[in-house]
Amino acid sequence: MNENPQAESREPSFTESPFRDFSKLCVHTITTKPWSVEEAAEQFARNGIGGITVWRDALANRSIQQTGQLLRDHNLTIVSLCRGGFFPHTEASSRQAAIDDNRRAIDEAAELGAPHVVLVCGAVPGQPLTESRQQIRDGIAALLPHAEACGVKLAIEPLHPMYADNRSAINTLGQANDMAEELNSPYVGVAVDVYHLWWDPTLEQEIARCGQNGHLFAFHICDWKTPTLDLLNDRGLMGEGCINIRQIRSWVEAAGFKGFNEVEIFSNRYWAEDQTEFLEKIKHGYRYHS
Amino acid sequence: MNENPQAESREPSFTESPFRDFSKLCVHTITTKPWSVEEAAEQFARNGIGGITVWRDALANRSIQQTGQLLRDHNLTIVSLCRGGFFPHTEASSRQAAIDDNRRAIDEAAELGAPHVVLVCGAVPGQPLTESRQQIRDGIAALLPHAEACGVKLAIEPLHPMYADNRSAINTLGQANDMAEELNSPYVGVAVDVYHLWWDPTLEQEIARCGQNGHLFAFHICDWKTPTLDLLNDRGLMGEGCINIRQIRSWVEAAGFKGFNEVEIFSNRYWAEDQTEFLEKIKHGYRYHS
Numbered sequence: 001m002n003e004n005p006q007a008e009s010r011e012p013s014f015t016e017s018p019f020r021d022f023s024k025l026c027v028h029t030i031t032t033k034p035w036s037v038e039e040a041a042e043q044f045a046r047n048g049i050g051g052i053t054v055w056r057d058a059l060a061n062r063s064i065q066q067t068g069q070l071l072r073d074h075n076l077t078i079v080s081l082c083r084g085g086f087f088p089h090t091e092a093s094s095r096q097a098a099i100d101d102n103r104r105a106i107d108e109a110a111e112l113g114a115p116h117v118v119l120v121c122g123a124v125p126g127q128p129l130t131e132s133r134q135q136i137r138d139g140i141a142a143l144l145p146h147a148e149a150c151g152v153k154l155a156i157e158p159l160h161p162m163y164a165d166n167r168s169a170i171n172t173l174g175q176a177n178d179m180a181e182e183l184n185s186p187y188v189g190v191a192v193d194v195y196h197l198w199w200d201p202t203l204e205q206e207i208a209r210c211g212q213n214g215h216l217f218a219f220h221i222c223d224w225k226t227p228t229l230d231l232l233n234d235r236g237l238m239g240e241g242c243i244n245i246r247q248i249r250s251w252v253e254a255a256g257f258k259g260f261n262e263v264e265i266f267s268n269r270y271w272a273e274d275q276t277e278f279l280e281k282i283k284h285g286y287r288y289h290s
Numbered sequence: 291m292n293e294n295p296q297a298e299s300r301e302p303s304f305t306e307s308p309f310r311d312f313s314k315l316c317v318h319t320i321t322t323k324p325w326s327v328e329e330a331a332e333q334f335a336r337n338g339i340g341g342i343t344v345w346r347d348a349l350a351n352r353s354i355q356q357t358g359q360l361l362r363d364h365n366l367t368i369v370s371l372c373r374g375g376f377f378p379h380t381e382a383s384s385r386q387a388a389i390d391d392n393r394r395a396i397d398e399a400a401e402l403g404a405p406h407v408v409l410v411c412g413a414v415p416g417q418p419l420t421e422s423r424q425q426i427r428d429g430i431a432a433l434l435p436h437a438e439a440c441g442v443k444l445a446i447e448p449l450h451p452m453y454a455d456n457r458s459a460i461n462t463l464g465q466a467n468d469m470a471e472e473l474n475s476p477y478v479g480v481a482v483d484v485y486h487l488w489w490d491p492t493l494e495q496e497i498a499r500c501g502q503n504g505h506l507f508a509f510h511i512c513d514w515k516t517p518t519l520d521l522l523n524d525r526g527l528m529g530e531g532c533i534n535i536r537q538i539r540s541w542v543e544a545a546g547f548k549g550f551n552e553v554e555i556f557s558n559r560y561w562a563e564d565q566t567e568f569l570e571k572i573k574h575g576y577r578y579h580s
Contacts, residue, residue, distance in 0.1 A: 125516040125532040129489065162452040164489035165516045165532045171489050199419065199454035199461050226415040226455045228521055242415040242455045 018287060025286050026051030026079045026260035029058040032275045037067060043279060045074035051260040053080040054112060056105065064111040072113065079260045080155065080191075080218055081105065081114040086122035087139030088132035088169065095135060098122070099142050106143065109152045116153035116217055118191050123169040132169035137179055140188060147187045155217040156180060157191040162231055173197055173206035180215045189213075192252060193220035193264065195235060198243040204251050211255025219252050220264045221245050221290055233266045237281055239289030246290060261290060308577060315576050316341030316369045316550035319348040322565045327357060333569060335364035341550040343370040344402060346395065354401040362403065369550045370445065370481075370508055371395065371404040376412035377429030378422035378459065385425060388412070389432050396433065399442045406443035406507050408481050413459040422459035423469075430473055437477045445507040446470060447481040452521055463487055463496035470505045479503075482542060483510035483554065485525060488533045494541050501545025509542050510554045511535050511580055523556045527571055529579030536580060551580060 019025070027049055032040050037058040044052055052071055059067060071078055084105040089095045102117070109117050121136040123129065140154060147154055158176040159168035170176050176190040190210055197203050210216045223241030228234050238245055249261065263282055270278050309315070317339055319330050327348040334342055342361055349357060361368055374395040379385045392407070399407050411426045413419065430444060437444055448466040449458035460466050466480040480500055487493050500506045513531030518524050528535055539551065553572055560568050 128534065129491070160452065161450065161489040162518070162521075165514055165518075172491070175491060199451040201419070201462070201465060224455055228452070228455075231452075231518055231521065244418065 019290070022048045022283060022286065023050040024260055025049050025283070026053055026077070026262040027279075027282060028053045028055065028082065028262060028264040030055045030082070031263055031265045031270075031282070032279065033271050034275050037062070038070065041071050041074045041076060043276065044076060047279060047283060049076070049283075051077040051079040051262070053082055053118075053262050053264070054078065054114065055082045056108060059108060059112070064108055068112040068114075077260065078112060078114045079262060080116055080118050081109040081112060082118045082264075083120050083157075084117045084154070085119035085136075085168075088122045088124045088127060088135040090124060090127060095139065099139055102139065102143050103146050106147055106150050106152045110150040114152070116155050116189075118155045118157050118218060120157055120159060121168045121170045123164055123166055125165045129164065129169045133175075133179075136169060137182065140179075140183060144183070144185055144187060148185075153187045153189060153217060155189050155191040157193060157218075157220075158196055160196040171196075172200055172202070173210065174202055177206055177210050177213065177215065180210075181213060186214070189215035189217035191218035191220060192216065192248075193222075194243050194245055194248050195220070195222050195224060195264075198224065198248065203248065207248075207251045207255050211252075211257060216252065216255055216257045217259075218262060219249070219257060219259060220262045221249075221286075222263065222265045223285075223289070230268065233268045235265045235267050237265065237270070238263070238285035240285070249290065261286065309580070312338045312573060312576065313340040314550055315339050315573070316343055316367070316552040317569075317572060318343045318345065318372065318552060318554040320345045320372070321553055321555045321572070322569065323561050324565050327352070328360065331361050331364045331366060333566065334366060337569060337573060339366070339573075341367040341369040341552070343372055343408075343552050343554070344368065344404065345372045346398060349398065349402070354398055358402040358404075367550065368402060368404045369552060370406055370408050371399040371402060372408045373410050373447075374407045374444070375409035375458075378412045378414045378417060378425040380414060380417060385429065389429055392429065392433050393436050396437055396440050396442045400440040404442070406445045406479075408445045408447050408508060410447055410449060411458045411460045413454055413456055415455045419454065419459045423465075426459060427469055427472065430469075430478060434473070434475055434477060438475075443477045443479060443507060445479050445481040447483060447508075447510075448486055450486040461486075462490055462492070463500065464492055467496055467500050467503070467505065470500075471503060476504070479505035479507035481508035481510060482506065482538075484533050484535055484538050485510070485512050485514060485554075488514065488538065493538065497538075497541045497545050501542075501547060506542065506545055506547045507549075508552060509539070509547060509549060510552045511539075511576075512553065512555045513575075513579070520558065523558045525555045525557050527555065527560070528553070528575035530575070539580065551576065
């Protein structure tokens with residue numbers, strides 16, 4: 001008796017909607033961090049990958065406008081600019097500096113041709129999370145006129161609770177949805193990342209809510225390894241961990257999302273590998289485990 | 291101008307209800323892991339510490355009944371036995387083995403004289419969390435007759451979402467409360483640990499709910515360090531991290547809890563130190579940061 005025929009073959013059945021090509025695959029520049037944005041563009045294009053999300057560090061010492069053109073010349077859709085945020089600070093001057101930096105991120109997204117900036121909202125160790133959340137809300141509100149003027153949207157990304165100390169006081173999709181609803185602007189939505197949210201018992205309903213609001217701007221994938229050896233840089237390739245990515249993707253698609261599946265992997269292990277081989281693994285993980 | 295007079299002195303004000311002694315302090319045997327349970331008993335008693343929570347490994351190769359008597363002879367209240375749980379498994383035979391092992395834990399608690407067993411409920415990487423939760427509920431339900439017969443209660447401890455892969459599919463106090471309500475027995479409650487739950491925006495209301503139900507069996511304290519270098523064994527001493535322990539304790543006390551404040555710290559760093567000095571630090575952290 002084989003109770004799990006799926007285990008026999010890595011090829012999924014048609015009913016599970018496998019991807020037929022890589023046109024809806026997007027890879028973050030930080031995923032293949034050893035590559036320059038130009039090298040990433042060439043490699044992604046050569047592999048038929050449809051999208052790229054650009055991290056701001058990849059744009060250093062370059063014409064952002066020309067880089068955007070280069071990506072489009074490679075038939076790559078620029079999916080997002082990563083990342084803005086980090087609004088909370090104990091000092092008002094630091095909060096203002098964060099808002100100013102986020103304005104620059106919006107400018108960079110406009111120059112590059114990215115439709116939105118992903119926000120890692122920030123937190124200050126020891127400052128009450130409620131206070132940090134208020135500062136996040138105030139920071140985003142302060143940015144809205146500039147975002148609208150530039151035609152660049154802002155995607156609140158809830159981060160895993162293990163980052164609540166110093167990276168984000170927004171740790172569930174419910175909280176991100178609450179904030180997007182409160183800000184009530186077509187320029188504010190959320191980014192859903194399976195790594196941060198897979199454990200949440202309310203995830204399916206919060207994804208549906210997010211879709212109904214028109215707030216579902218981005219979908220990030222990777223996997224959660226057992227054991228996880230580092231809180232930041234030990235993310236797994238799709239299929240390498242315990243996240244049922246396909247199920248979460250089905251919820252996202254049922255909520256009306258038609259965008260890219262963005263592979264965002266921080267991994268000391270993979271960054272040390274040959275990136276061409278790593279990209280093959282990404283394609284495999286995308287095809288059979290996403 | 292000094293906007294924060296508290297920073298002037300480490301002595302808290304009366305309104306913050308500092309502890310006047312260590313009679314409501316409980317230390318887990320695993321916190322001072324290098325000490326045997328006998329040595330821990332002597333040291334805790336010498337320092338006026340009122341309670342001890344015993345981990346099962348500390349009872350190996352001993353008469354459990356005599357160990358319980360030894361602890362009582364040192365005027366220590368036996369607060370909990372840690373730990374049972376780990377109910378989910380893909381095979382039915384393994385689930386039965388887990389239930390059998392939990393029966394033994396209940397027996398051990400009865401022999402020792404501990405009023406309850408803390409449950410780290412378990413999870414299986416790749417098995418849907420919904421399935422693991424059903425197995426947890428079934429496992430606890432199967433134990434209830436034995437728990438009642440022995441007069442030993444079971445405390446469901448929700449674990450931080452970073453342990454949802456292989457340690458617990460119960461990751462919020464809301465989930466633990468739901469399960470305790472569903473099982474609806476005076477022998478089932480929950481354990482609140484600040485390390486696992488501090489980030490949760492619903493924590494205050496869920497603690498209140500838990501108290502109203504008569505389900506608040508235990509309260510564990512330590513701190514969340516920035517950075518946290520290891521997912522398991524890098525917990526901080528109270529005051530060393532970002533958790534507002536005093537605020538959470540005020541919620542627990544407002545919910546009617548009158549039990550011990552249990553210091554549960556897994557730390558490779560502290561286990562490598564002189565444990566007598568570490569116990570002094572625990573007392574200081576308890577007094578000024580709890």
